[in-house]
Amino acid sequence: MTRSAGVRCIVFLALLAPACAFAEQDIVLRYGMAISAQKSIYSLPIAVAEREGLFRREGLDFRLVIPLPGGSDKMIDALHDDTVDVTHVATPFLVRAALAGSDAVAIAAEFNNPIYSLVARPDITKIGELKGQVVGLADPGGSITLSIRKLLELRGLREGDIQVRTIEGTPARLSCLQRGECAAVPLGQPQDLVAASEGYRVLGLSTEAVPQFVYTVTAVRRSWAAAHPDAVVRYVRALGAAFAVIRDPTRRDRVVEIIVETTGVTPEIARGTLALYFEPERNVVPMRGEIDLEGFARVIDFMAEAGQLKGPLPAAGRFVETRYLREAGVR
Amino acid sequence: MWRLPIALACLVLGASSAWAGGENADLMDEHSEDEGPPYFGFVRDVRGNPLKDAKVSLKFAKANITYVIQTNVLGMYRMRNPNKDWKPEDLTISCAKEGYRQTRALRRTANVGGNAAIETECQMQKE
Numbered sequence: 001m002t003r004s005a006g007v008r009c010i011v012f013l014a015l016l017a018p019a020c021a022f023a024e025q026d027i028v029l030r031y032g033m034a035i036s037a038q039k040s041i042y043s044l045p046i047a048v049a050e051r052e053g054l055f056r057r058e059g060l061d062f063r064l065v066i067p068l069p070g071g072s073d074k075m076i077d078a079l080h081d082d083t084v085d086v087t088h089v090a091t092p093f094l095v096r097a098a099l100a101g102s103d104a105v106a107i108a109a110e111f112n113n114p115i116y117s118l119v120a121r122p123d124i125t126k127i128g129e130l131k132g133q134v135v136g137l138a139d140p141g142g143s144i145t146l147s148i149r150k151l152l153e154l155r156g157l158r159e160g161d162i163q164v165r166t167i168e169g170t171p172a173r174l175s176c177l178q179r180g181e182c183a184a185v186p187l188g189q190p191q192d193l194v195a196a197s198e199g200y201r202v203l204g205l206s207t208e209a210v211p212q213f214v215y216t217v218t219a220v221r222r223s224w225a226a227a228h229p230d231a232v233v234r235y236v237r238a239l240g241a242a243f244a245v246i247r248d249p250t251r252r253d254r255v256v257e258i259i260v261e262t263t264g265v266t267p268e269i270a271r272g273t274l275a276l277y278f279e280p281e282r283n284v285v286p287m288r289g290e291i292d293l294e295g296f297a298r299v300i301d302f303m304a305e306a307g308q309l310k311g312p313l314p315a316a317g318r319f320v321e322t323r324y325l326r327e328a329g330v331r
Numbered sequence: 332m333w334r335l336p337i338a339l340a341c342l343v344l345g346a347s348s349a350w351a352g353g354e355n356a357d358l359m360d361e362h363s364e365d366e367g368p369p370y371f372g373f374v375r376d377v378r379g380n381p382l383k384d385a386k387v388s389l390k391f392a393k394a395n396i397t398y399v400i401q402t403n404v405l406g407m408y409r410m411r412n413p414n415k416d417w418k419p420e421d422l423t424i425s426c427a428k429e430g431y432r433q434t435r436a437l438r439r440t441a442n443v444g445g446n447a448a449i450e451t452e453c454q455m456q457k458e
Contacts, residue, residue: 030397038413050395068400068410083386083399264365 026061027231031218032078032087035070036169039263041189041273042088042216045110045285047262048255049242057241058234071168072139076104079221085228086220086235090142091299094219096308098319105321106217106296107225108236108289108330113282114215116144116206117192118151119177120184122199127155130203133183136167136176143215146302148186150209189273190265197269212283213298214291222321229324236328240288247278247285288330291320367412368419372451374402374426377434381406382455385428389451391417412449419449426453 037043046064049055055062067078075089076097088110097104124130130152138144152162165182167173173185174195184203187195196202218239225232245251252274259270277284296316303309325331374385383404390397394417400408424436435454 062395063397064395065397065399068398078399081386 026056026059027228027234028061028063029055029086029231029235030063030065030084031235032065032067032075032084034072034075034088034169035066035068036072036172037088038066040170040191041259041263042111043262044246044255044259045239045242046088047258048245049238051258051261052242052245052254054238054241054245055235058238060231060234060238062238072142076102076219079104079219079224085224085231086218088216089219090216091214091296092141092143092146092303092308093139094217095300095303095314095319096141099309099314103222104219105222105225106214106291106319107220107232107321107324108218108239109214109286109291110216110218110239110289111284112214112286112292112295113207113212113284114143114147114188115276115282115284116148116186116188117196118148118184118203118206119174119187119192119195119200120203121177121180122201124183124201124203127152127157127203130157130184131161132163134163134165134181136165136173136182136185138166138168138173138186140164140166141303141306141308143213143299143302144186144206146306147206147210149306151204151206154209155204189276190259190263190269193269193272193276194265207282210302211298212292212295213302214295217291218289220321225321225324229327232324233327236289236324236330240328240330243286243288247287289325289328290330291322291325293317293320296320365413365415367415367417369409369411369448370422370451371407371409371448372424372453374406374408374428374453374455376431377454377456382428382431385426385431385453385455387451387453388425388427390423390425391421392423393417393421422449424451424453426455428455430458431455432458 031046033043050062065084067074067083072090072093075087076093078084079087094104094106137148167176170188170191174187174191176182177185177200192202220232246255255274256267256270259273260267293316300309300313300316304313370389374382374387376382383402383406385402386399387402387408388397388399389410398410400410402408419438422438424438426433426436432455433453434456437452439450
């Protein structure tokens with residue numbers, strides 16, 4: 001090679017380098033999480049995907065965004081005002097937003113069949129004793145409240161029998177119970193196990209009263225997803241891999257470690273939470289993010305029962321886009 | 332130098348607990364031993380007028396978490412720092428509002444130590 005040819009080669013490579021670097025840049029993906037979920041078990045799939053490098057492996061520059069003051073009903077708004085690209089959302093809020101004109105759809109399931117424990121002061125021994133007492137519930141239109149109301153009904157308490165205080169987020173509800181302002185509250189994991197270990201009494205589980213349903217999903221605007229299909233497929237693939245880690249018994253110690261880090265509970269409570277989900281299998285954690293359309297339709301039925309939906313009920317398929325799951329290799 | 336802003340912060344934080352509003356107001360007002368110093372600040376235009384509904388992003392790089400909060404009618408926001416291990420020097424602040432571009436973003440850390448509030452300030456210019 002002559003000297004000038006060598007120089008030309010070096011110049012060519014130098015020109016090419018930035019282009020290569022650009023091609024290797026990760027895709028930025030802003031994921032919205034409600035602040036009430038940040039320290040709860042419902043952040044587990046995302047925490048596992050982040051800490052195990054599953055987003056990086058898919059070439060995603062994953063950014064966790066928490067809109068404030070937040071609230072489950074604000075997460076779809078965060079998609080529309082460009083605060084986030086994809087978001088965690090409880091299914092009824094997605095349905096409500098879509099019926100109000102949003103083009104948001106579910107692209108993957110995050111949690112099914114949530115197990116909410118109705119936890120009461122130590123002196124209350126059964127649900128009937130809650131008559132006339134203050135019970136801290138979540139958003140009136142959400143699946144937590146709907147399932148706990150069904151549990152109360154099952155044990156003979158009607159809507160007017162209790163005084164309801166609306167409190168978003170398991171940590172805030174636990175705090176209400178600890179302050180003595182609430183006689184009972186529904187708590188998710190791991191706080192229900194923590195409360196029980198402190199002497200509070202578990203009066204019942206939401207799953208005693210409701211059939212299986214899709215609890216939380218990742219949602220995205222159809223228009224955004226259509227313009228960024230690659231990012232969505234990569235996200236879904238990483239989320240699916242996180243579920244595989246959570247479900248893998250050989251990775252149990254690592255998952256316990258992540259629960260301890262994200263929620264602040266002891267390893268024993270973290271293990272107890274996983275035992276509650278998997279021993280026996282309670283179909284709380286999706287296999288790979290698949291969306292059960294029947295379970296989704298059940299949420300629509302709950303909403304109708306609660307008087308939130310009227311007339312002919314919409315089909316679940318209207319709120320779901322399975323294309324990205326298929327492209328990510330999830331059936 | 333920062334005694335006045337810090338004193339103001341204490342007044343504002345003490346007097347406006349109802350301001351945060353929204354469904355998570357009670358959650359945001361929870362006190363925890365794990366919390367770090369709270370943040371508050373203002374978004375103003377170049378003439379010093381408060382900008383309502385501006386989005387303030389507080390990014391804690393080490394945790395890869397960004398909190399996004401909107402300013403109130405006074406152009407102000409406030410937020411509790413959920414983790415005492417997240418130091419102010421790890422924070423990146425940015426502001427956004429439709430029709431405006433950010434011209435300045437500052438963080439002021441008090442010299443008094445402890446859990447004194449940390450003030451931020453954004454200046455925006457009309458595009």
